[in-house]
Amino acid sequence: MENPGNLGLISSLEQSAKPIAVLIGVSYGIGLMISNGYLASMGVIDFDLLRPKAVLSGLWFLAFFAVSVIAEESIQRSFKKRDIPITWRFGNALIAFCGAFLSYFLVLVLVHAGEHVNRALFLALTLGPLFMFLVAGTVVTQVQYAVREWRRRYKDQETGPAAAAFFLSHCMFSALAVIVFASLFTTHFYRFLPQEFGGGKSRPVQIAVSDKAAAVLRGMSVVTTGNTVEGPVDLIHETSEEIAFRSNGGKTIVLPRREILAIRIM
Numbered sequence: 001m002e003n004p005g006n007l008g009l010i011s012s013l014e015q016s017a018k019p020i021a022v023l024i025g026v027s028y029g030i031g032l033m034i035s036n037g038y039l040a041s042m043g044v045i046d047f048d049l050l051r052p053k054a055v056l057s058g059l060w061f062l063a064f065f066a067v068s069v070i071a072e073e074s075i076q077r078s079f080k081k082r083d084i085p086i087t088w089r090f091g092n093a094l095i096a097f098c099g100a101f102l103s104y105f106l107v108l109v110l111v112h113a114g115e116h117v118n119r120a121l122f123l124a125l126t127l128g129p130l131f132m133f134l135v136a137g138t139v140v141t142q143v144q145y146a147v148r149e150w151r152r153r154y155k156d157q158e159t160g161p162a163a164a165a166f167f168l169s170h171c172m173f174s175a176l177a178v179i180v181f182a183s184l185f186t187t188h189f190y191r192f193l194p195q196e197f198g199g200g201k202s203r204p205v206q207i208a209v210s211d212k213a214a215a216v217l218r219g220m221s222v223v224t225t226g227n228t229v230e231g232p233v234d235l236i237h238e239t240s241e242e243i244a245f246r247s248n249g250g251k252t253i254v255l256p257r258r259e260i261l262a263i264r265i266m
Contacts, residue, residue, distance in 0.1 A: 056198025
């Protein structure tokens with residue numbers, strides 16, 4: 001006969017496992033989209049679905065998005081409080097905004113550590129967090145409007161097609177804002193995050209290929225010394241079947257792994 005205590009423990013574990021499983025599944029799906037979008041921008045297509053690293057990529061995306069959502073909700077709540085002075089409302093909203101901005105700024109500074117500070121990097125570190133917050137806030141606002149419009153349409157049987165048009169427009173703007181946020185996340189963070197942490201940053205390597213691959217590469221104007229591809233060579237992506245790297249001259253090359261003799265991580 002089963003112990004009631006054990007049954008309660010199993011039930012509790014099952015209840016705890018469900019949200020974790022959902023989080024992992026959502027993170028994996030988002031990570032695949034972010035990774036595939038970034039690789040596609042570099043001319044690489046990968047249909048392999050078995051990529052555990054995508055979970056980390058998705059978790060980073062959700063963490064970035066959650067920061068803005070929490071700050072946006074705090075700002076909205078601050079302005080809805082009528083029982084406190086207006087200066088306090090602005091102060092609370094400013095604290096929430098600065099918290100989100102500084103969170104983004106510090107993370108971006110960490111992933112860009114060691115890079116030469118120039119105008120482009122300065123703008124990325126300052127305007128990047130601002131745009132990401134504004135776009136995520138747009139998503140929150142548009143979703144709230146869409147939900148409000150849906151409820152109004154559901155409760156009011158006489159509501160005409162105009163409500164449906166408003167609802168669809170809010171959904172469209174929400175989807176567009178999510179795409180823009182994903183693009184900002186990729187260009188300002190993901191492509192600078194090392195691959196071992198779920199990012200897409202390329203790694204400098206030295207690659208030795210087979211005689212057959214060396215001859216093919218030379219025919220494609222890729223410089224080789226013997227069987228070694230001339231540097232700089234940046235490893236972009238690798239699977240069990242092939243590797244993708246960017247050679248001198250900025251060419252993206254995809255080679256079957258069987259044609260690779262050795263890879264030296266620099």
